[in-house]
Amino acid sequence: MIDDIKSFYWRHAQRITFFVILVLLWFLFSLFIPRFFSYANFFNLARRTAVVGVVSVGMTIVLISQGVDLSVGSYVALSGVLIGSFLTGARGFPELSIPLAILATFLILGFLGFIVGFAINDLKVPSFVAGLGMMSIARGLAMVLSGGRIITGLPVEFTGFARMEFLGLPSLFIVLLVIMFGSSFMMNRTKFGRNVYTIGSSKEVALLSGINLRWNYYAIYIINALLSAIAGIMLAARLSSGIPSEGVMMELDAIAAAIIGGTGLAGGEGSIYGTMLGALLIGSLQNAGNLMGLDPFYLQIATGLVIIVAVALDQLRRQQS
């Protein structure tokens, strides 16, 4: 039993330490910022972290496979526009029921993800470049389809979901939790998850161990696009509109959350839970800053510092072991 606990700690030392740091930080904030330690504030924090959290999960999977996908922010905007258009029948879109609108958005985003995977696996385009290209394509599509305008008038049954709560938690955060547990299960307990780690560790090892690189690359980038689609739909529900200019720089927030959470750019390493802690840390800093009335631009500087310090500490830890 004690051995089990020891072994558990040994394998998760990094994330456990991180969790402790996060709790200490919250404690510190609570001492100095009166409104920080309140149900209302945590509720708000959870709701705000939900969207970028879902995007970060997808980004983590891509990073573990030794890739990077810059198109996620554009995906979020495009799926917001798509779901809005399908639900309202704007600009010649067929007006669909909520489940069909979601399905249609998934199909289109899934296809875009497939194109990225195809470019990477079959056309040998580096993932950075493929993502850069798709970032522009998806953003352009969002602008063209919406005419550059915000799509409003989304049905209340749809937008109401974002305002619901279960067991005292915001519904969007529950979606994030479900996705987090699901993805973590997928990465740790399924063959696909292990294949992704192996591909990220070394493509040649994966190939020579009989892993089908093609299907795995397709799957990785389709899953990432679908997660971004979910995030885009969540955001559209929260904002009650589809905004074609949303999600700019969100790819960097997602990469930051993953990196702070211990996922490397070299592939083969990282975890969904680590990324969640990273996203919560960034969210907490921004939240605390807002409450203190700090200029948001200072918060941007602070986030940048946290990224560098977190990775530097991680490197230090690696050199010691």
Place this chain on the structure above:
Amino acid sequence: MEENNEYRITMENISKTFPGVKALDNVSLKVKAGEVHGLVGENGAGKSTLIKILMGAHKKDPGSGDIKIEGKKVNINNPLQAIEHGMAAVYQHMKIAPELTVAENIFLGRQPRNNGIINWKKMNEMAREVLEEVNMENIDPRVELRSLSNVNKRMVAIAKALSQDVNIIIFDEPTAQLAEEETEELHRHIKDLKDKDISIIYISHRLDEVFNICDRVSVLRDGKLVMTDRVENLTENDLITHMVGREVGDLYYKEEIEFGDVVLEVKDLEVESKIENVSFQLREGEVLGVFGLVGAGRTEMVKSLFGVHSADSGLIKINGKEVKINSPLQAIKSGMAFIPEDRHTEGVALTQDIVDNSNLVRSLLQANYGLLNAREEQKIAEENVEDLDIRTPSIFQKLRYLSGGNQQKVVVAKWINANSKIILMDEPTVGIDVGAKKEIYKLMAELLKQGKAIIFISSYIPELLGICDKIMTLSEGRMTSVMKTSEATQEELLYYATR
């Protein structure tokens, strides 16, 4: 007692402690002028640490002895100072810029300039002079380094060292990727250096090389200097005993095993302009060695059997049935396994633990709704660690923290767990120390007894003669002979490999 100033390098009572490990314990090493000094020991014995201290890449423990050059005490804090004191190192994985020209590599960071602009003409001339000094005037200083052969790349590194007025050169496993004849060529050049009164420290796992080229040899074991002596006073067995700390006996291990049915039959295998004319039969319990010089197509041949390069024509029969193999997965499903030459990039997933690595292939072959059975996998990994004597604190250890020999055992475990029948091994013992090599041979014997068959690629003829039942030679992609090991000799194999 010998006079101290007879030695060009004197390292006295050097210790080095890493957190939790004493890597070097009071080690003393003395190297004379114009001497080739061998440095041998198993992986982890402290050879690299000692050299890194000498080259200024590591710091010795404070107050733990001195380094003297020509009898004068020196402090070496970084590689630049090492060069100033006349030392240079040629590493196994060389830090060179393959896209730059030979001349640029030699004068990197100190190119002759006119008003800040590189004077190419002068640089190329200077490079030519430097290359003449090592009798390599046939290398054109204007070509990109990557176009040179392996030996010539090393010679450029040596020329670079000499151009910096170096008189001590350290070779760390310089022949690891060289074929037999290239090794001989490099050794001739090293002897030339010695005649120029340059001192050489030569680190190698290949003891025959040590006897070939060294004047004296020092043995390290577990961070301690075990002995230093002239090679004439030693036998290969003495050295091994000192390195391992116990009698190893024969270097190779082979059991008499009754052959079973033919498991693999290959007829006229051909791969686009790389492989021609390869035909052989392999029976249960049999080891087929494959010998050839670098570039002979050995790796290409096994990779095409394994479905990495698809074959253009030819017939492959497994257990008497014809099969078409177009991907590694198909090869694996028909019972093949592949242990690649480069463990780090092709063999093990370094960021993954033993459980993941050892169950990787096995899980792909099992239908389990895409799920992994963690409990079963951990049990299997624990059995592997036990059966193969993999030295690790836990089955959850990441592969990057294991030694080369233990990593190789994990690769073997991966295929044992996949229940493979035909195991293709590409230089499986390169860079593994003597004791661990023998464990791999014993493991092979175990597998053969269970009716498995092995194809074994090696550049090292004594190893092939020691463990194979028959040996095939390849030359420029053609199969030039297959002979029984009992009828093969070193000369004959070399003859067919160069035909």
